[in-house]
Every structure is written in structure tokens, then in C-alpha cells.
Amino acid sequence: MLWLCIRFTQLPLEARLASIGHTNDIPIAVVQDNIIIGCNRAAREKGVQTQQSIGTGYALSSGLKVLERNQHDEQKVLENIAQALSCFTPALVILPSHCVLLELQKSLKLFNGLSEIENKIRLSLTNLKLTYQIAIAHTLKAAEVLSIDPDECSLQTWNHSLATFDTLQLAKKIRAIKISDLVIEKSHRERIISSGIKNLEQLLKASSSSLRRRFGLETMQYIKKLNNDLDDIPDYYIPEENFNASISFIDVIHSIENLESPISYLIELLVNFFRLHQRSSSDLLWTLTDIYQKTTSFSVHFSDHQYNHSIYLENTLLYLSNIKLSAPIESINLFVDNLIAIEINEKPLFHQDGEFKSSLNFVNKIQAKLGTETCLWLERKSQNIPELTYTAISQKPQSSLSSKNSHIRPAWLFKKPQKIIKEGSSLWWNGSMTIVSSPESISGYWWKKHVCRKYYIAKHQNHSYYWIFHDIQKDEWFIHGIYT
Amino acid sequence: MSLSQVLRHPALWKASEHTKVRAAVSTGYQRLDHHLHDGGWPKGALTEILLPHHGVGELRLLTPLLKTYSQKSGFILFINPPLIPYVDALNSQGIVCHQLLLLHTSSTQDAVWAAQQALTSGSCSVVMIWSDDPLAVLSLRKLSLAATQGSNWAFLLRPQSYVSSPSMASLRLTLTPLKNGCSQIHILKQPGGWSDQRFSLKLLTEQQYWTSAPGSQWPVPECNKRQTVTASYKQYEAPLSESDHLPQTELSTH
Numbered sequence: 001m002l003w004l005c006i007r008f009t010q011l012p013l014e015a016r017l018a019s020i021g022h023t024n025d026i027p028i029a030v031v032q033d034n035i036i037i038g039c040n041r042a043a044r045e046k047g048v049q050t051q052q053s054i055g056t057g058y059a060l061s062s063g064l065k066v067l068e069r070n071q072h073d074e075q076k077v078l079e080n081i082a083q084a085l086s087c088f089t090p091a092l093v094i095l096p097s098h099c100v101l102l103e104l105q106k107s108l109k110l111f112n113g114l115s116e117i118e119n120k121i122r123l124s125l126t127n128l129k130l131t132y133q134i135a136i137a138h139t140l141k142a143a144e145v146l147s148i149d150p151d152e153c154s155l156q157t158w159n160h161s162l163a164t165f166d167t168l169q170l171a172k173k174i175r176a177i178k179i180s181d182l183v184i185e186k187s188h189r190e191r192i193i194s195s196g197i198k199n200l201e202q203l204l205k206a207s208s209s210s211l212r213r214r215f216g217l218e219t220m221q222y223i224k225k226l227n228n229d230l231d232d233i234p235d236y237y238i239p240e241e242n243f244n245a246s247i248s249f250i251d252v253i254h255s256i257e258n259l260e261s262p263i264s265y266l267i268e269l270l271v272n273f274f275r276l277h278q279r280s281s282s283d284l285l286w287t288l289t290d291i292y293q294k295t296t297s298f299s300v301h302f303s304d305h306q307y308n309h310s311i312y313l314e315n316t317l318l319y320l321s322n323i324k325l326s327a328p329i330e331s332i333n334l335f336v337d338n339l340i341a342i343e344i345n346e347k348p349l350f351h352q353d354g355e356f357k358s359s360l361n362f363v364n365k366i367q368a369k370l371g372t373e374t375c376l377w378l379e380r381k382s383q384n385i386p387e388l389t390y391t392a393i394s395q396k397p398q399s400s401l402s403s404k405n406s407h408i409r410p411a412w413l414f415k416k417p418q419k420i421i422k423e424g425s426s427l428w429w430n431g432s433m434t435i436v437s438s439p440e441s442i443s444g445y446w447w448k449k450h451v452c453r454k455y456y457i458a459k460h461q462n463h464s465y466y467w468i469f470h471d472i473q474k475d476e477w478f479i480h481g482i483y484t
Numbered sequence: 485m486s487l488s489q490v491l492r493h494p495a496l497w498k499a500s501e502h503t504k505v506r507a508a509v510s511t512g513y514q515r516l517d518h519h520l521h522d523g524g525w526p527k528g529a530l531t532e533i534l535l536p537h538h539g540v541g542e543l544r545l546l547t548p549l550l551k552t553y554s555q556k557s558g559f560i561l562f563i564n565p566p567l568i569p570y571v572d573a574l575n576s577q578g579i580v581c582h583q584l585l586l587l588h589t590s591s592t593q594d595a596v597w598a599a600q601q602a603l604t605s606g607s608c609s610v611v612m613i614w615s616d617d618p619l620a621v622l623s624l625r626k627l628s629l630a631a632t633q634g635s636n637w638a639f640l641l642r643p644q645s646y647v648s649s650p651s652m653a654s655l656r657l658t659l660t661p662l663k664n665g666c667s668q669i670h671i672l673k674q675p676g677g678w679s680d681q682r683f684s685l686k687l688l689t690e691q692q693y694w695t696s697a698p699g700s701q702w703p704v705p706e707c708n709k710r711q712t713v714t715a716s717y718k719q720y721e722a723p724l725s726e727s728d729h730l731p732q733t734e735l736s737t738h
Contacts, residue, residue, distance in 0.1 A: 355609065356558025356636070362605035366587065366598045375587050375598075380571045390571045397582050408690050409576065411543040412567035436694035457694050463661035464539045465691060481570060482539030483688055 001228075002105040002114070002136060002158075002165075005143035006121070008078070009150075010131040011098040013038030015073040018129075027061045029054075032069040074098065077130070082237045084124055088117055092237040097183060099144050101234075114158055138165055140234055141226040142174055145181050174227065175201035182226075188219045200226075242337040243273050252291055252328035256320055259288075259332065260313075263320075266334040267312045279339040280305040286316065286334055290327035298323065301372050303360040303395060305340060311361055318368035360396065367394070384444050385451050386413060386480060407440055408457075410467040410481030417478035420468060429479050433458040433466060442469075457483070497676050506675060509637075512548020513685055516669065520655070521677025525549055528635040529675065530628040532653035534644045538566045540659050541667045541687035542641055547577050549637065550610060554580040558609035558636075561602045563587045563595050565614055596623045603630035603638055612639045624652040647672065665691045 008014070013030045017040070027043035029036045036057050039048045046061035057064050075094075082092045082100050088111065091103035104117055111117045118134065125132060135147035135154040146154040157170040177200040179192050192215055197203050203211070203223065211220040224230035247262045263286075274280055284300040300316050366375050376392040383389050386409075421428040427435070437457035445451045453469040460466055467481035490496065506529075508522035517523050525531060535542055543550075554560055560583055562569065571581050589595040592615055602608040613627070624640075631638035644658055656672040666684040673679050 354557035356553075356556065357605070357607045358557045359605070359607045362601045362607055363585065365601050370587075370589060370594055370598065374589060375585060377585060378569065378571050378581055380575075380581065386570070386572075390568070392586070409570050409573035411570055411573045411577075412539060412565075413570040415568055434696045436691075436696045459694070459696065462537060463663055463665070464537070465688065465694070466539070481573075482567065483691075484539040484541055484543045 001103060001138055002108070003138070003140050003143035004102045004104050004114075004118070004121075005135045005137070005140075005147040006081075006100045006102075006125070007133045007135070007144075007147035008081075008098045008100075008130050009133060010038055011074050011077065012069050013040060014130050015077045016067045016070055018077070019070065019073050020067070026065055027063060028065045028067060029057050030067050030069050031057075037069060077128075079237070079240075081125070081128070083239050085121065086237075086239040088121065090236075092239075093140060093234045094237050095144060097144060099147060101140055101143060103140075108163055113160060113163065115160060118155070137174070138170065139226055139228045140232055141183070141222065142177075142228075144183060145177050145226065146173060148181050175199065175204070177226075179203065182222070184219050184222050185216075188215050191215060192219075240337065241277065241279065241339045242335065243270055243339075244333070244335045245269050246331055246333040248331040249329065252330055254325075254328050256323065256325060259320065259329065260317060262332050263316055264309075264313050266332065267309055267316070270334060270336060271307050271309045271312070274307040274342075277339070278342050280307050280342050281336045281339050283338065284312065284316065284334060284336055286319075286332065288323075288325075288329050289331045289333070290325070291330050292327055293330075294327065296323060296325075301364070301367055301394075303363045303367070305342065306359075307342075311364065315364050315368040318365060321369070384442060386442070387415070387417070388445070408483075410465075410483045412482040412484055414480055417469070417480045420477040420479055422477050427458060427468065427477060429460075429466070429468075431461040433460050433468065435468075436465075439470075455480070507635075509549060509552070511545070513545075515683060515685060516545075519669075519671060519677075519681050519683060521674050525637055526654055526675060527637060528632045529654035530624070530631050530638045530640060530652065531655040532640045532642065532651055532657070534642055534647050534656070534658040534672075536644045536660055540661045541685075542659055543569075544687040545659060545667075545685075546610075546612070546639065547579065550574075551578040553609035553637075554578075554583045556609065559583050559585055559602075559607055560610045561585045561587060561599075561608050561612070563599055563602075563611065563613040564589060565612070592617045592619060592623070596626055599638065600626055600630040603627070603634040603636055606634060608634065608636055610637045610639070612641065614641045616643055618646070618649070621650060621652060628652045628654065 012032070013028070016030050017028065025042060027040065027046050027048060029039040029043050029048055031037065031054055034054050036048065036050055036052045036054065038050060039057075043057070043061060043064060046064070048057045048060050048064060054066055057066070078094050078098065078100055082094055085100065085102060086092055089102050089104055089107045093101040095101065104114065107117060108114060111120065114136070121134075133147050133150055134152050135143050135149065136158060137143035137146050137154060143154075154170075154173055157166050157173055159166050179189060179197055179199060182189060182200075192203065195214070200223075204227065206214070208220055208224070211223060221230060225232040245266050247266060249262070253259055270284070282302050282305060286298055286300065288296045290296070298319050300312070300319050302311075302315070363375055372394050376394055377396055378390045379393050379397040381389055381391055418429065420433070427433040435456045436459050439454040439456055441452075441454055443450070443452040450473070452472040454472065455467060455469045458466050458468045465483035466479050467483065468477060468479050470477050491498075506522045507527040508520070508524035509527060510517050510524040511520070533542055533545070550560060555578075562584065565586060569584065569586070574581055574584070587595075587598055589598060595613060595615065596619070599611050599613050602611050611631075619640075619642075627638055627640065640653060644660075647658060651673075653673070654675045656674075658670040658672065660668045660670070662668050662684060665686065665688065667687050668682060668684045671679055671681040
């Protein structure tokens, strides 16, 4: 095994600086729990250092800009790097110590040796402006620990002509690892140091049983994994799958109609990609770039996850029909992420599907032309206030809650109850109404805006039956539904 | 084209042939089925229902059909419904709501286009279109052809003011509420059958329990147990001596 570890030593600071896009001129410090964990050169020049308190930082530099650490941004940076480096190997690991590790043994031949891969990695990291140190070792844990060395001495343990480690040199480096650098529990580390052991060489002299008895099972297993005496199965990083394809036109395109052919080609590539990876997605993101580099994006939504070239093309063209080009188009891009595995429905060969299909293609077409919000399903919610019992959603609900109400409800419901005019004992809404039922109390929602209503059935002068209520709190009458 | 060829055309109605060749599904109302030549809602055809206003029993008229087809594969599409269908009410009528789709369009043209897509997709069993705006004959023709192509049920619900407008719908009827709580159906046009038939249907059966009469005027059955028990309780509430104490069993049997 050949593990290459890239340790990003200034990641908390550099990730924050990248997110705010700041220059190096102002002294900046990144803090966590009021302790400085990273600072830029301007701050260092003023004497600010890591592990100092914010107070000390301000005392040293009154103009110090303090930023709270953002671990989410840091993780995102590491994931982006891992995604970019996944072209060298599929075996990638991200560690909490801001390390990205690559298992490169099987990639050596493809990339003509370690030095070539190293150069390519350094080249791809150049634009990111991140501070890093590289180390190599025969195990993941050894590479992680050796990457602490700023001189990157571990790289010298590789014999480029034989494409193997110089075992003697590597063993020497590993034996020299300081106990303080081991990634084990702090209490265990302190116990080892307090027992007079300073480096791994001294620790390895002890037997396994002795290590386990004195410093715990976890420490013993860590040492064994570091020294390749025990198999280490890490949590590999799985790169996010997506499809991204573009076409740039030598001769610009002036009309929407002429885009049909390139769109069809990109969809063909996408369908092949889906077929090959057995994936699908519910959204296709199209981006048109005009000659002034102005981009127009639109997302084509599908209610089901069945990929089909003609359906994709038809719906994309429907979306496109709503777009007006302001300038000739120079390039077109199709991006698809959030890929999901295709469900394989095993049906009998002569299965009868029934009179009508369950396909949602017509919904996709309608949503493509008229908009996603126009075509909706009603989903029952566990509420008893009538207007809160449903929600309109653009995706088909998996299952619907059934109501346990025994009262007769109107088939039509007003989106917003309409006010009824009450004069004396008579009720008026587009004509007079007479109450024909006993009241039914509906109340609830007390935690937000208390609702207390008495519902009645009323017969209108036009012979229709309406569902009306008396709002007890407002002392007002409203019409809420129609029996039909 | 020879006469024999013309006579073979499926759209030609022949008075001499009374056989019901057109597919239809029962409306769920025996009386209505009896008056309809096909014995139910014609399949693969556009049916136009003209209403004086919304809420005259139009949904209840179609509930048996909606209930049957909401429980099967295929969707039910409501295009531009005037109000929101109340999920609880539909559930209580046996209509499965996750097969029901609502579509709101900004123009009649879009509504007709969407209805065409739904009807010809083979995925919709019932498509109901509400429209207060006048529809061109061409639009009605499109809907009618789409329903024929998809072999499903298309219903167009329009104001009664369009009763005299020409329509391509195969079946046309008006629905009017009556004072007695029934709804009057007037068949204006139907394929292969007699038009201008009028009859009433009781669509909202629950209304027999709804009355504005005060409680004192309600009819009370002669042998009303509740009344007898109330009388017994009145006796029981009276000051009692030990001797005229009613036995517990007697009280409970009243």
C-alpha cells in the first residue's frame, strides 16, 4: 500500500479567508472558544500566535479582525479537494485532522510513477492557495502522522526506480514519530509520555499484551494499524456523482429552434450516462451562455425518475419555449446532480397494468410548459382546523393520511373563509342563508393563534348548502365551504 | 365514397339500430343511467355539465365515477376548479386523494392544452375542466378528440348561460338545484339517445337530517324510549320515601 497524505495546516484560517475573500493586509485571526486557532501573516507580524486568547490578540494588535471558525466551510473545502483528486485514485479518505489521503499503489503505472502524481497533485492545489504538507507511508495512520513534518522527509523513503518503499528508511522515520503526534486519546497519550516514552521506537519495544494492559485496547490497535500489523479499513470518501457536459458553438446560435439538435445530443450523452451508472435524477439544469457571457439557466423538473431521451427532449423544449434570447448563444451546458439509483421493478412478462398507466409524463410536460407550481397534489396533514388540513405539493405524495372525522364535510373549501354579513338574526352572502344544523365546535392551534369556531350547515336561498362558522373570538361569521 | 362506406362510419347514428355499442360506465344513479342511452357516462367522450352556479351537486353527481377510478391506476385531473377540494370530504366519499391532481392555469388556452396532454397521455382516467370563459368550437373539438383518443372521461363544467352555445360535447346536460333539495337534470344532447329529458335526482342524501325547524317541532315517534326514560328520571328526582322507592331494575328497563 502507498498512502499519500496532504495535510492542510492552515485550513481554519484559509477556509474562512476564502469565504470572505479577504486580503492579507489586515491582521485576521480565526477563533474557537475564545482561543485563536489561526492567524494570517499581518497578525503574526504583530505577535499574534495560535493558542492565544482573543484578549491577548487584541492587546497585541488593536486592529485585529476576529472571525469565528466555520467547520462546515472547512469540510466543504476538503470534500472539493477530494472530489478534484478522485481522478488519481478512487480510494480517498478525509480525516478530521484536515488531511486528505490517497491510496496510490494501483495508480502508479497509469501516471508514470509517484513523482508524476505528486507533481500533478501539487499543480492542482496551486490555484487553491492553501498551505499544505505532503507525506507518504505504507499505512494510512503512518502517513497521517508523518504529514505533521513540515520538511516532508517521508517523500525520500520512496525508491522511484523500484517503485517501492525503502523499508529501512521508512522504518527509521516511523520509529522516530513522537508520541505527542499520535492520533489517540489525549489521556492515553499523556499516560504514555508520563511513563517516560518519547517516541514510537520506545513504544514498539513493549509487547501487544503489555500495550493493551497499560494503555488500553484502542491504543494497542492504533499502534498495530500504524505499523501495518493490523488491517485498517477506513471510511472511504465517495465522490458526489454528477453529469456535466457542454457544447460550444463555433458559429453562434440565433434562434431557440436551432438549439434542438445540441440539446438532443447532450440528452443522448446524459441518457447513456444514466444507463451506464444505473442512475437517474428529477432535475436537469440547463445553462445557455450568450456572446456577452451572460448566462440563462433553467431547471427541467421530472416527477418520476425514469430516463427517456424523447421525454427529456420534449420537456426541455417546452421549458425553452418560455425563454426569449437576448443575444446569440455561444455555448450550452447540461448539469445534473442529486443522482439516485434506479429502482428496478420486476414485473411479470404478461403483467396487466390496468386500464390506465401510472406514468407521470403528462405532469412533467404540463409543469415544463406552465410551471411547477401550477400542477399540484393535495396532501392531508394531521390538523383539525379545516384550512390547515391539507397542503398543496408539486410531487406525488407517497401515501395520504386518512381523516377520522365522522362529520359530514363540504366537498369544496374556500382557500380563505369569506365574510358573511349578519343583520339581526339573518345571515347574508350573495343571498340570504338559514342555519339547518346544530353547531360543531372546532378549536385548536392555541400555541400560535388560538382558533375557536362554531360550524353550522346553512341553506342558501339558491338552494345550495354552505358550511359556515361563527368565529367566537372575533364574533364574526364566515362561509368556509360548499356542499356539492 | 359509396353509400355503404358512409354507413359504416362509426360516428353515424342509425335510428334503426338501438344497440348500445359505445362503452360507458354507470353513473351510480339508476335513474340517470336509465335516461342515458349508453347506460352511463360515455367513455372516450366529452360530457358538458352546465350549472347555474358552483355547488349544486356537480361533484356528488360524479362521485361514484371518481371513487371507482381513484382506486385504480391512472390519475384524476381537476383543471381550474373554482374552490379547493376538501380532502376529508373526498375521503369520506371513498375518493383516494393521492390520485387526484389540481391544475390552475392562467388562460383558457393553457387549460385546453393541458387537458389535451392529460387526456391523450393514457395516464388520466377522468379529466374535469371548469371554465367560466367562452370556449371556441375548435377548443371543444380538441377536447372531444383528445377524450376519444385517450378513451377516458372528460367533463367540462360551465355556466348555464352557455346552454344555447354550440358545443362539440357528446353529452350535454344541465344541473339545477330544486327547492325540495333534489337536483333537476335536463339532458340537452346525448349520442344515440333522446334529448330534452328532465328528471330529478337526490344527490345530497344527508340533507334529510338538516332542518331549520326548531327542536319543539321535530316529529317524535310514539314509542320513544328516551322520552319514557326522561319521565322515569323525573319521578326519581321527586322526594322519595323508602316505601315508594322504585327498584333499580325497573328504572333501567324503561
